[in-house]
Structure formats: structure tokens, C-alpha cells
Amino acid sequence: MTSNKKRIRLSEIIGPAFYETHKLIDMGVIDEAVEAGGRASLKSSYVGTELVLQLLKHPDCHALVTRQVGDTMRDSVYAQILWAIDKLGLTAKFKCTQSPLQCTYTPTGQRILFRGLDDPQKIKSIKLPFGYIGILWFEEADQIKGGEDAVRNVQQSALRGGEFGLTFISFNPPAASRNWANRCAREERKGKRIHHSTYLQAPAAWLGPKFLAQAEYIKETQPTKYRHEYLGEVVGSGTQVFENLRLEPISQKTIRNFDTIENGVDWGWYPDPWAFNRCHYDAARKTLYIFDELTRLRTSNEETAKLVQQRIESWESVTADSAEMKSCADYRAFGILCREAVKGPGSVNQSMKWLQGLAAIVIDPHRCPDTAKEFSEYEYEVGRDGAVLPGYVDADNHHIDAVRYAVNRIWMRRGA
Secondary structure: OOOOOOOOOHHHOOOHHHHHHHHHHHOOOOOEEEEEEOOOOOHHHHHHHHHHHHHHHOOOEEEEEEEOOHHHOOOOHHHHHHHHHHHOOOHHHEEEEEOOEEEEEOOOOEEEEEEEOOOHHHHHOOOOOOOEEEEEEEOOHHHOOOHHHHHHHHHHHHOOOOOOOEEEEEEOOOOOOOOHHHHHOOOOOOOEEEEEEOHHHOOHHHHOHHHHHHHHHHHHHOHHHHHHHHOOOOOOOOOEOOOOEEEOOOOHHHHHOOOOOEEEEEOOOOOOOEEEEEEEEEOOOOEEEEEEEEEEOOOOHHHHHHHHHHHOOOOOEEEEOOOOHHHHHHHHHOOOEEEEOOOOOOHHHHHHHHHHOOOEEEEOOOOOHHHHHHHHHOEOOEOOOOOEOOOOOOOOOHHHHHHHHHOHHHHHHHHO
């Protein structure tokens, strides 16, 4: 791994939680690694180490490390890179300076640059002696003003030229699900690895008895704080509607064992989308599983009917919003067993409270990314005084409505 006489073992530097990420990067399978996790999960230590390793592996490229505020970098990411260089036995081969803040690998002249995102001009004005920036690290990404757009702008400005490109995005998940970083950790794509780590995966000897004792104390005395800070869970900011949400894979084997399937449709055209969902309700465990979705804009009833028919069995029924009787009739004309949802005064509140009262709402974020986004980001409206207002916001809730219609018969029967 290095040219030093003493062989450095990666297992002595990076935690076991990151072995798979390291392997995938080395294989060239991913170009973006999202590392989210709780306190002392070792994610920053890993990213700093991996950044140096990849720099050495690609002698034509340089690295850029960023945080929102430039003045915070010397005692955080810069110190982290110095630690990684030392642990890899490479101190003699790097020249590191604080003015400017950078580390240079002397055998090749490759640079690790540090820039704050509070001054975008410093990134645009970067001049390199050769090659290109191939590695980016966004640390404490949840604090980045402008969120996804700011990250994309930096990528477009910095990652120019060269065959190799790798982006790290690391952060402790903020409490609010709507934060762009939490959303980033839900949105999958080819070449992107989303990984969550906690201190429980780290070697205990690396953390020390004092840290572990403190974690146990917080676990016993402040469980919500423990879940947020130590386990890196998105616990919400007090305004989330669905506190019983679980975003996790639902296997095909599990789906095959569902004895009943409920299907729902919320009509839409543009800008509101047409939304479809497939669900299963486990009454014994009071758990709702949402495992399939479709989302379309500017799509006719005939076209969406064909899409639904490809998703359901011929004997399955679909419950749709009764506000569009003609659309429901269209579906029946196209051969779908479509029924109108039973609605009336207070039906929205009743169905929403039923959903909120379940032991769990399980959504597969890979199969249902739009549904996962809506449910996880759906919040109560807050007044000027900061108090939560009664009622449910009628916006960005199309799949929520489709699910409400899908289980219409269930909550109506149970309510009766």
C-alpha cells in the first residue's frame, strides 16, 4: 500500500464498517460515496484515509476538501488529513502548510486543497500545476447552504477533465428529514453508494471506555438524543407527521407472502402528478408495507391504466380518488376493477390518524423513492409564533393520498 519498509494494514486505520466502501471504490464501481452516521462512527477518519489512498493511486489528479465555513477547516478536515497521512506512514512524503492550507505529495506534486464554500470564488479561481481535480470531499454536508445545488455547482466547477472522478459526502444526519443531506442519503442511482455507520461498528478499543460509558448514560437518560447523536437517526424536529416511519428494503420473498394487496390511485396531471401505490396491511402487527409506486405527469387515463395493469393481477381492485368520477369510470372501461374511495366530512383526518396510529409504516425506498420522500418529509405547518398548527398540509402528498385511498376500506371498517 505504501513504499515504507513497515507494511501498513488498512484494518489498523479504517473501521470494519467501511471495508465494503473501500472495496467498491478500489474496483471503480462507484463515483460517489455518501457516508452518514452518528458520533464516533469513524466516517471522517475513513474518508480522509481513502482520499489519500486514491490520490496516490491516480497520479494525474488532485483533491479538493470543502466545508461550508473556511475558517473551520484547519482544526477539522485539515487535521483529519494530517492524521491519515501519519497513519499511512507518509509524513515524510507530504509537505503540508497552513498558508495556504494544503498538502502536497512531493514525489508527484499532487495537491490536497482546502476551500470553504462561503467563498465560491476561491473554488472557481483554483489553478493547478498539472492534471485535474479528481477527488472531492464535502464534510459536514448538512451545513452546506444551497444544499444539492451548491454541491452540484462545485462538482461542475472542479471536476473537469481527467478519467477519474470520486465524490465523498459525509455528515451526521440532522434531525429534520427535509434537510437536503438526509434526502441525498435516500436518493439512489447507479455509481452512488449510500452507507450509514455508528460507533457500535467501531472497535471498542479505538473509542475508549469513557466514550462508551457516556454513550450508555445518554442511551439510558435521553433515548431520543442517543438515537440522533450516537446512532445517527433522523428523529425529526417535532413537526413530522409520521413518527412511525421505517425506510427499509422489502424483499421479493416477503412480497410473495403478502396474502392481500391494496392498490390506490391519486389522480393528477400537471403540476400535481398522478400517483399509484401497492400496499399490504398486516393487521396482527398493525404494520403497513408500501412496496410499489408509479408517478407520472401529463399522462392520460388510458396510458396510466395500462401501467397499472402491468403491475397488478387481474383480480385485484384499485381504489381511487372519488373526486374524479369520470377517471374512475375510464379505468373500469379499460378493464380495471376500480372503486371510488369513500369520503366524507373528517375523512382526511380520520385516515391520517389511522396511519399515524399504526405500529409502523414500512416503505422500501428503492422501490418507492417518491413515496419515501413524501412520507419522510411531510410535516405539520408552523405558525409565526412557532406553534404547530392543527390539520394536515395539502401539498406534496400525492402518494400519501394514494396510500390513504388504497387502505380506505380497512380504516373505514375498523373505524366503524
